[in-house]
Amino acid sequence: EEAVGDEDGGYEYGKEDFAEHACRYCGVSNPACVVRCNVPSCRKWFCNSRGNTSGSHIVNHLVRAKHKEVCLHKDSPLGETILECYNCGCRNVFLLGFISAKTESVVVLLCREPCLNVNALKDMNWDLSQWCPLIDDRCFLQWLVKIPSEKEQLRARQISAQQINKVEELWKTNPDASLEDLEKPGVDDEPQPVALKYEDAYQYQNVFAPLIKLEADYDKMMKESQSKDNVTVRWDIGLNKKRIAYFVFPKEDNELRLVPGDELRLRYSGDAAHPAWQAVGHVIKLTAQEEVALELRASQGVPVDVNHGFSVDFVWKSTSFDRMQGAMKTFAVDETSVSGYIYHHLLGHEVEVQMVRNTLPRRFGAPGLPELNASQVFAVKSVLQKPISLIQGPPGTGKTVTSAAIVYHMAKQGQGQVLVCAPSNVAVDQLAEKISATGLKVVRLCAKSREAVSSPVEHLTLHYQVQHLDTSEKSELHKLQQLKDEQGELSSSDEKKYKALKRATEREISQSADVICCTCVGAGDPRLSNFRFRQVLIDESTQATEPECLIPLVLGVKQVVLVGDHCQLGPVIMCKKAARAGLAQSLFERLILLGVKPIRLQVQYRMHPCLSEFPSNSFYEGTLQNGVTINERQSSGIDFPWPVPNRPMFFYVQMGQEEISASGTSYLNRTEAANVEKIVTTFLRSGVVPSQIGVITPYEGQRAYIVNYMSRNGALRQQLYKEIEVASVDSFQGREKDYIILSCVRSNEHQGIGFLNDPRRLNVALTRARYGIVILGNPKVLSKQALWNGLLTHYKEHECLVEGPLNNLKQSMVQFQKPKKIYN
Amino acid sequence: DDEVHVRQKVAELNPLEVASFDQELRAVVQESMEQRKLELRGRPTLNMMIPMNVFEGSIKDHHGRVVGGESGDEALDEEAGGSREVQVKVLVKRGNKQQTKQMYIPRDCTLVQSTKQKEAAEFEE
Ligand SMILES: [Zn+2]
Ligand SMILES: [Zn+2]
Ligand SMILES: [Zn+2]
Numbered sequence: 051e052e053a054v055g056d057e058d059g060g061y062e063y064g065k066e067d068f069a070e071h072a073c074r075y076c077g078v079s080n081p082a083c084v085v086r087c088n089v090p091s092c093r094k095w096f097c098n099s100r101g102n103t104s105g106s107h108i109v110n111h112l113v114r115a116k117h118k119e120v121c122l123h124k125d126s127p128l129g130e131t132i133l134e135c136y137n138c139g140c141r142n143v144f145l146l147g148f149i150s151a152k153t154e155s156v157v158v159l160l161c162r163e164p165c166l167n168v169n170a171l172k173d174m175n176w177d178l179s180q181w182c183p184l185i186d187d188r189c190f191l192q193w194l195v196k197i198p199s200e201k202e203q204l205r206a207r208q209i210s211a212q213q214i215n216k217v218e219e220l221w222k223t224n225p226d227a228s229l230e231d232l233e234k235p236g237v238d239d240e241p242q243p244v245a246l247k248y249e250d251a252y253q254y255q256n257v258f259a260p261l262i263k264l265e266a267d268y269d270k271m272m273k274e275s276q277s278k279d280n281v282t283v284r285w286d287i288g289l290n291k292k293r294i295a296y297f298v299f300p301k302e303d304n305e306l307r308l309v310p311g312d313e314l315r316l317r318y319s320g321d322a323a324h325p326a327w328q329a330v331g332h333v334i335k336l337t338a339q340e341e342v343a344l345e346l347r348a349s350q351g352v353p354v355d356v357n358h359g360f361s362v363d364f365v366w367k368s369t370s371f372d373r374m375q376g377a378m379k380t381f382a383v384d385e386t387s388v389s390g391y392i393y394h395h396l397l398g399h400e401v402e403v404q405m406v407r408n409t410l411p412r413r414f415g416a417p418g419l420p421e422l423n424a425s426q427v428f429a430v431k432s433v434l435q436k437p438i439s440l441i442q443g444p445p446g447t448g449k450t451v452t453s454a455a456i457v458y459h460m461a462k463q464g465q466g467q468v469l470v471c472a473p474s475n476v477a478v479d480q481l482a483e484k485i486s487a488t489g490l491k492v493v494r495l496c497a498k499s500r501e502a503v504s505s506p507v508e509h510l511t512l513h514y515q516v517q518h519l520d521t522s523e524k525s526e527l528h529k530l531q532q533l534k535d536e537q538g539e540l541s542s543s544d545e546k547k548y549k550a551l552k553r554a555t556e557r558e559i560s561q562s563a564d565v566i567c568c569t570c571v572g573a574g575d576p577r578l579s580n581f582r583f584r585q586v587l588i589d590e591s592t593q594a595t596e597p598e599c600l601i602p603l604v605l606g607v608k609q610v611v612l613v614g615d616h617c618q619l620g621p622v623i624m625c626k627k628a629a630r631a632g633l634a635q636s637l638f639e640r641l642i643l644l645g646v647k648p649i650r651l652q653v654q655y656r657m658h659p660c661l662s663e664f665p666s667n668s669f670y671e672g673t674l675q676n677g678v679t680i681n682e683r684q685s686s687g688i689d690f691p692w693p694v695p696n697r698p699m700f701f702y703v704q705m706g707q708e709e710i711s712a713s714g715t716s717y718l719n720r721t722e723a724a725n726v727e728k729i730v731t732t733f734l735r736s737g738v739v740p741s742q743i744g745v746i747t748p749y750e751g752q753r754a755y756i757v758n759y760m761s762r763n764g765a766l767r768q769q770l771y772k773e774i775e776v777a778s779v780d781s782f783q784g785r786e787k788d789y790i791i792l793s794c795v796r797s798n799e800h801q802g803i804g805f806l807n808d809p810r811r812l813n814v815a816l817t818r819a820r821y822g823i824v825i826l827g828n829p830k831v832l833s834k835q836a837l838w839n840g841l842l843t844h845y846k847e848h849e850c851l852v853e854g855p856l857n858n859l860k861q862s863m864v865q866f867q868k869p870k871k872i873y874n
Numbered sequence: 875d876d877e878v879h880v881r882q883k884v885a886e887l888n889p890l891e892v893a894s895f896d897q898e899l900r901a902v903v904q905e906s907m908e909q910r911k912l913e914l915r916g917r918p919t920l921n922m923m924i925p926m927n928v929f930e931g932s933i934k935d936h937h938g939r940v941v942g943g944e945s946g947d948e949a950l951d952e953e954a955g956g957s958r959e960v961q962v963k964v965l966v967k968r969g970n971k972q973q974t975k976q977m978y979i980p981r982d983c984t985l986v987q988s989t990k991q992k993e994a995a996e997f998e999e
Contacts, residue, residue, distance in 0.1 A: 103895070109899070110895075131968075156963045157962050161910075404878070
């Protein structure tokens with residue numbers, strides 16, 4: 051997830067594409083195909099296609115609404131023209147028709163009653179017998195108002211006769227209502243669930259827009275309720291001379307997780323010596339001590355001699371949600387947003403298979419990258435030939451390298467710049483680094499609110515490249531930048547000049563890149579709004595919601611590669627209603643359900659072969675091969691009491707009770723925490739360094755408790771424990787450590803196992819370690835679930851299910867329960 | 875080059891739906907007619923101001939060749955690939971001003987067919 055500031059400056063997503071004269075039923079907006087209803091209270095536009103109804107849209111409207119006058123579009127062949135009888139001015143289209151002069155190529159509109167029957171007319175040179183009605187076969191004359199092409203009709207909203215009747219009914223009381231209003235669920239209604247297939251992009255939008263709205267509302271409510279008073283602040287000054295406030299913002303075990311780039315407001319209510327003060331800033335860092343570093347936007351009047359009594363509020367931003375909504379709208383109304391093939395495929399229409407006609411490279415690896423293995427080569431090769439492909443990368447199978455190789459070859463095909471995205475900044479940085487290693491020119495576009503956040507690929511970021519562009523023309527920009535940094539602000543004319551220069555420089559640098567890398571939400575940045583990308587690769591796509599994935603796609607995509615692993619955790623949806631309706635299902639997963647076969651990378655280079663055995667069999671049908679040998683994962687010189695030598699794993703039987711944490715929303719387990727400390731200490735004593743160890747647990751309550759417990763009760767130097775990363779399982783997805791300690795927490799025989807129930811979470815937990823893993827949990831409780839039962843049996847069979855003190859581990863004879871449910 | 879072949883479901887029209895729509899459409903036409911008859915007591919007058927210059931020139935096809943009219947050489951036209959459309963002048967009123975606009979209409983439209991038949995008949999005479 052990512053935080054973005056209010057940098058869009060009133061940019062309205064998707065709005066600019068919407069034509070005022072689009073057919074109100076189906077969205078077709080070709081001026082030659084539409085007419086406007088000329089009734090003053092209506093004035094809506096409709097097209098002359100029949101779609102799924104017997105009459106054309108305009109005729110449907112006129113009949114249903116009992117409206118009878120129309121006007122042609124100004125860009126139609128006749129120009130802006132109200133259709134009326136040439137003789138009497140009657141505008142009732144149901145009475146109008148054309149007649150032609152007997153010998154000449156001149157035609158006029160004439161009404162049937164009475165002008166067609168005027169005797170005087172018969173004496174003139176007009177052929178009254180061949181009166182040709184304006185509305186024929188429930189359609190306007192096609193040469194006057196064109197029928198949209200088949201392609202236009204396919205991309206349009208597929209409106210049904212029932213929907214037409216419903217919306218016409220709605221318009222009688224609310225003339226401005228849209229078709230979306232028809233589908234809108236009431237406040238208390240359950241939202242419409244996601245579907246496998248959609249009639250059109252409008253229906254797609256109708257389903258997803260309310261879900262995104264629900265999630266946005268929930269996010270706002272939750273974040274804005276996080277205010278805290280009596281905060282103690284420590285002041286500092288950053289390299290850019292901006293004020294930085296350090297303080298602890300409550301985190302304990304609540305749902306809110308700050309990320310760099312988030313915006314907070316710091317307030318001081320004032321005292322005898324200081325006036326009241328407040329300022330907004332961006333989080334630039336979260337220290338290991340759980341301290342927040344907030345860079346303030348303005349430096350004036352900061353009460354730097356005060357340290358106590360501050361208040362902190364979260365400043366919620368709608369930017370990321372706005373961009374998702376905008377992408378869906380663009381997808382619907384802008385025909386050029388994605389290719390026809392991708393449009394129909396994403397909506398689940400049956401499309402004839404298409405191959406991309408590109409010459410394949412002779413070798414599929416890329417300079418600067420490790421050699422590819424067979425399954426990676428196969429993935430690169432097939433991806434380059436298909437307009438839509440899915441790559442499944444189980445843990446440690448080198449999906450970043452594979453993705454980088456794909457991007458390398460795409461960029462060499464000369465179809466313009468390649469766009470590379472992922473939902474998280476960490477993943478984007480990793481990929482940017484690998485792609486840059488191939489020698490391609492990479493620009494990493496960061497949200498403006500994250501420009502002060504340190505990044506491992508800083509030299510690739512757009513803001514860094516703008517600052518360090520070394521040409522004489524840019525000296526003006528540098529001068530202004532320096533002035534701005536020193537003074538905090540510029541005169542309005544200088545500010546204008548500065549902004550224009552900066553924008554031009556940004557554009558120049560971005561345009562010269564081979565590859566642009568940004569988060570999915572970042573692809574909606576206004577700085578990219580005029581860019582077009584035919585080829586898009588999205589990494590970690592199984593961790594993004596569909597609308598999030600859509601943001602990078604609607605910039606003109608013709609070839610898309612989604613990389614991910616649907617056997618690991620999906621996107622985090624906070625709002626239960628939205629999650630229940632299916633917002634947590636990624637596009638990757640839906641495409642699988644639609645029959646797209648993911649290409650699986652099959653060789654893992656992370657885990658000791660003993661550690662990969664169970665995940666391979668349980669989650670990947672046994673297809674995961676080991677690219678590392680037992681010898682390469684032997685921890686030589688480490689004296690740790692593994693129950694079976696050469697099998698660096700064990701399940702440590704725990705019977706301690708679970709407790710509900712102080713916040714009431716999470717769990718902790720004191721016995722497990724105490725034993726985690728003992729295991730950590732044993733690792734440290736045996737020669738393992740803190741950075742090699744990761745402690746993971748599904749519960750935020752336990753995470754906080756372990757951090758606290760170790761720093762207070764650790765047998766060794768406190769600092770050593772502070773350096774050990776303790777994290778939630780979910781936040782550890784995509785990462786690895788040499789040694790992993792997993793604390794399961796749940797141990798109530800009468801309740802379920804909550805978070806642990808999700809097989810994808812177990813998969814993530816089991817696949818983080820390279821050299822060894824220790825699992826702490828209660829087998830009696832866990833064995834009720836089939837997958838955990840399988841895991842426990844696996845450990846037992848290998849004599850790795852143990853109990854007793856660490857220096858004297860004995861095989862456990864604990865009885866398992868019968869599993870209740872079968873997964874898969 | 876964005877060719878895409880979508881296997882479309884054949885849109886099945888609900889016959890009841892079609893019948894009901896037809897009925898409504900007929901009702902609107904009928905109602906319009908009756909309304910007109912009520913509105914217009916007494917004889918309507920003829921008020922067609924036709925600017926004389928519109929009758930200069932004849933029906934042309936897409937290539938600007940004259941069809942019918944003086945040459946009337948239709949065979950030539952068919953041989954040349956046969957444009958299926960003919961050009962007409964549509965006469966419209968903007969306020970009190972008359973305007974003509976060039977339009978293409980299908981050759982098989984009753985409007986021009988009759989014109990052409992007449993022309994052919996006249997030509998034979
Ligand atoms: Zn209307
Ligand atoms: Zn329409
Ligand atoms: Zn009339």
